[in-house]
Amino acid sequence: MSAAENILVRIRVNGEAREALVEPRTLLVDFLRENLNLTGTHIGCDTTYCGACTVLLNGRTVKSCTLFAPMADGGEITTVEGLSTDGALHPVQNAFAECHGLQCGFCTPGLLLSTIHLLKKNPKPSEKQIRKAIAGNTCRCTGYQNILKAIRMAAGEMGKP
């Protein structure tokens, strides 16, 4: 249990170079929340089930509670705080708000990032593909109905020329 030496972790987060000296065992989610004060990424289950901690690492979704911060060193991360442009909501954010795809909002940041990842890979997902894409994101409020609706709406909006 003797403390290992702290190490410097450098990550581009939402387009900005950020760094902090942390214990090697620091989880990525704690690095974001505690060291960078980006509290939009949440912790819900601690065991990689609920996806409240989902962020994009180098364009792919990861559960930031299941990665040590040093594993993301040198990488590019997008969190919910990086989604809007000049204050305007990202189409996925807008679709969730418009479709009432959230209630308490605790799971929402993770779901937004899973959706963005899905629509980037697959702009016209089928119902089954949408469900699969958010299988790792638990929502305890909405019963998923309006989340699915929001993802369909976002796909439609983002698919417009």
Place this chain on the structure above:
Amino acid sequence: MATTLRTKTKKTKAAASSSPAKWVGQPIRRKEEDRLVRGKGIFVDDQKLMGMLHIRFVRSSYGHAKITRLDVSKAAALPGVVCTLTGAEVKSMVKPFIEIGPDAGQKIADYPMAVDKVVFQGEPVAAVVAETRLIAEDAAELVEVEYEPLPPVLTAEEALKDASLVHPEMGTNRNWHGVFEYGNIEKAFQQAAHVVHIGRLHFHRFSSTPLENNAVIAVWDSRSERIEYWSNNSFPSFAAQFLSPALGVGIDQILMKSFDIGGGFGIKITNYPYMAVCALASRKTGGRPIKWAETRTEHMQASAHGNERTFFDTRVALDKNGVITAIDSRHVDDCGAYPRYEPLGCVIWAQVLPGAYRVKNVRIDVNQVVTNKCPVGPNRGYSRMQQLWFIERILDICGHTLGVSNDEMRLRNYIRKEEMPYTTPNGCVYDSGDYAGMLALGKKLIGWDDWKKKQAAARKEGRWIGMGIGSTLDSGTNNFGQAQIINNFAPFSGQSKAANVKLDIYGEVVVSLGSVPQGQGHETTAAQVVADVLGISPDLVKVKPGFDTEQNVYTGHTGTYASQFAVTGLSAIHGAAVKLCNEISRLAAWALKGKEKDLEFAIGAQGPEVRDRRTKKSINYWGLANLVNVNNAGMPETLWDVTLNCRHVYHAPFQVPDVKRKYGNLTLTYAAQIHVAVIEVDRETFQPKILAYACVDDCGRTINPRIVEGQVHGCTAHGIGAALMENCAYDSDGNLMASTFSDYTPITAMNMPDLLYGHMESPSPFSYNGAKGMGEGGAAPVHTVCAALQDALYSSGVIIDDSHNTGDSIFRALQRAGSGGFASMVRVEHPRPSR
């Protein structure tokens, strides 16, 4: 006075011609969405305070054991650890929490930490406080605890035997007992055409497991001698009334604050023991802020579960048409290791004593026992869902046994629309509703007749397809007077909520909620109500998120629970807005040198204003607020009572029930949900799969349809998850088998079916707006799924006797059926054969 105000309000609405006539009833986008989709919600764990420390609990690995040794010295010596707390130390600092129940329950010493023995797995035995969360976690591992295991009490049957006692000081495991008897039971059974005897039924433990765990920041500052809490407790008035005597401080010294809460569903009502320890830790560290952010495993093992209930010796009397005339049964509720909010659940079920049905003669013998399991707490559909499930099982079991189809069985027994308001045998008044109409809509939505044909065809192929109906009442706005049925010394009754609406100094319309929202959109519906009263748009109404004692908008009932905001919360807000409207009118009449009757509320070039129709002069909200707050020299004395800062308390019209007869109105409104499901059980794997699902809700007048529909979706997901996946089961040693989400498997998008949604409106005659509280939903799918499963498997000899069903349990049920299990489960007599 009230009449005049209402007239004024109407004029106001007419004046706001640029916007829809009424905001109430519109599916407007929620005010909450913007900050939440930006990740700008502020949840407890998102807060950092200067000098803040972190607390970590050391918890029992046993369900029932004596603590033989506890040594915190190694933990205390770890650099970065500021202090430790043990159960013995905590005991010396606090009084045990008050107990609501009478008699034996009063003898329980419920300390926020185990003292000499542990009574459930996960019970805290010590805590460490450190500079960082990681150090606290490391230190907790250094605490040495030795236990001597004791025999755990894990079922209702074992608990009733009193062979091993959870709390020896009680002298029994029976925490409460009472008999609820109405009508003439014996006569009804003598006159019955059929009597159906039903064996043991069991409603399992589960929890709504909000995605945000419990979390608290506590500061007990010796300079101010007050305790400040930032928490996600959802019933702060209740928590404060428990914390105050335990910690020995006045209620006025306990400040409660919440902002965004990541779901609650009732489960966060009973997190106050942890709030107590956090305050003690703060005091011990000289007033430094203490943060506790619960882990999911702690949440699963040691926050709260929903009530588990077992139903014994059920007898049902029916007439020759299958109309139920009497129910006689014995129920044992398991409240886990400490009662806490209990034994209130021993009466709360009686809000829906006969379910949606006309049965007049009912006798239910209720026992509540303590066991070596996690304490229970109010969980979405609290205590009523167990009763509704029981009644729905009766309907299906009797229907199948007598050969009456499940829809027909309900139609023959439903309380009829024209009988509303309907007084139940125990004096509850069902305000309005049309259950048969809702069922018809549900059947239409799902395509009942088509499915009947498909079911018949599938059966010929040997497939197991079942169609089930669940009839659920969501009783809202509880009368705390029912607590006096539990303990006639309980000093509470009625129901009330406070709210504040004001014009702030620059004329902003600001609402302080007297509720503790956790995703229900209170900011939005509050703004809709205020917008209608003032004739402005909801965008112009600022609603402060969350609850804050210092805004002085609370009563002893303040919290968000018992499906009531649309009635109690909005009534308080409406009352405050009407007061404000009246004050604005008086003030404007003076300012414009006109008469109140000539004024109209409007939107001018400079925002909301009051206009004199005669003189065309106007004054905007800034001008009005300025006159009262900043520029008030020369104001006539007759207007000195105008503060533009209006508080209103809504009182629900309740009487204290007749405690001896256990009779009286326990709830103000009865929203309803009728669900219909089609389920197939796989012949190979025995896995149930939902093929179609329809939900019809009726919560009276709707304030915001999108919020209502969202609530119905959510409670349906909870119910389906509970019925088919989620289970807080314990092994025979008292270990919780689902202490992570990977074991508990909360429902995901992969197993949540598409919902067909239908809506009806039977306005409540008892609320100012015709609304009924809603949102809990009464675990409608648990009843519906069980009904459909029994319909699928009845011909194979299966009676669904448990609320939790998986491929495994269905396989075992089929095995039992094959070996004569059915006969022991259901027995029918025909004392007066039908003529």
